[in-house]
Amino acid sequence: MADEIRISAEIRTEFGKGASRRVRRAERVPAVMYEKGNEPVHLTLPGHALAMALRHENALITLDIDGKDQLVLPWQVQRDIITGFVEHVDFYMVKKGEKVxxxxxxxxxxxxxxxxxxxxxxxxxxxxxxxxxxxxxxxxxxxxxxxxxxxxxxxxxxxxxxxxxxxxxxxxxxxxxEASAEQVEAELEAAEEEAGIEREPSDDEAQDENSEEE
Structure with a gap:
């Protein structure tokens, strides 16, 4: 079963690219928490703790928000395409006993x-x-x-x-x-022929052709 993990979160009050950069420079990650029928809640979370939590599949996370606990599951995770660092997370709220x-x-x-x-x-x-x-x-x-x-x-x-x-x-x-070496070679040759690729003969094949000509 998925591990339950606790992370302290803070309400986010500043928005925009500049605010997001400041959050990330502070080694925190901007996030949004969604609940059906309610307005989304904007948060920031400590980057290292969040990255460790997201190593688990479908990590069940307890967010401590101003002293109140809220169970959430990661919904969408945005990462830097080069470094892999977590840049933004969308969560959705869940309750014990609720099916997802x-x-x-x-x-x-x-x-x-x-x-x-x-x-x-x-x-x-x-x-x-x-x-x-x-x-x-x-x-x-x-x-x-x-x-x-x-x-x-x-x-x-x-x-x-x-x-x-x-x-x-x-x-x-x-x-x-399991395909034999001969089957793999035959399929490769058929694919190359279909694609119009002319393969150079191997040394053995070239030698055989020369022997036949002689």
Missing amino acids: VVDIPVYTTGEAGPETFVTIEAQTISVEAEATHIPESVEVPIDGMEPGTQVLAQELKLPAGVTYQGEPEDLIVNITQ
């Missing part, structure tokens, strides 16, 4: 059978869960699975109270036969 829909990552565990290729068709899945009981991920055991095996959404082992928000027949993991 979030995306969680899918991972496989174990090793499939020999000469297989494993494809995770759904890197994330959408689930509904209580805000305080969001699973960090879902694991799909694939130990010994043979080519042709498929894992569908209806086969996922989700915690109690967590429901998948899709079709039962959705393909999650696909186990196929």
Whole structure:
């Protein structure tokens, strides 16, 4: 389940690019907290604490705002494209017992059978869960699975109270036969031919052509 993290937040009263730059120079991050039916609340949060919290998938955060606690979940996170630093966060308010829909990552565990290729068709899945009981991920055991095996959404082992928000027949993991070197080479040549790419012959191929001419 997602960890509950506490961060002290301050109400933000200055706006605009200049104000945002001053907030970031103070190693804080501007943020907005949304609640359905109410006006958004503008905040600033300590940058390091927030960055650490956002390392967790669907981090459940308790914001201490002027001595009052408010549970929130990250909604949208803006990062600097070069440094990766958090520049702005949108949160939405949640309550204990309230159900929310979030995306969680899918991972496989174990090793499939020999000469297989494993494809995770759904890197994330959408689930509904209580805000305080969001699973960090879902694991799909694939130990010994043979080519042709498929894992569908209806086969996922989700915690109690967590429901998948899709079709039962959705393909999650696909186990196929590993392609041979010859198959890979043939597919590459076909793709190059279709794209009109003329490949230079290798030394061995050139030598074979010269031998045939002689």
